[in-house]
Amino acid sequence: MKLVFVTIGLLALAVLGIAIKIWAKKDGEFAGTCASQNPMLNKDGEACGFCGKLPENCENK
Secondary structure, three states: OHHHHHHHHHHHHHHHHHHHHHHHOHHHOOOOOOHHHOOOOOOOOOOOOOOOOOHHHOOOO
């Protein structure tokens, strides 16, 4: 039973940390989340499947 409480407590702490990070960011946006900016995900230099930007059109490199 003690393990269940510890597990729930740690999960709650993780969710709280993520919520605080989203709340603290301007408009809840995270910098550099576009897949075209990640060289491990975009080895061929293709446009992002979500926003359509090419790697050279992204602000943060």
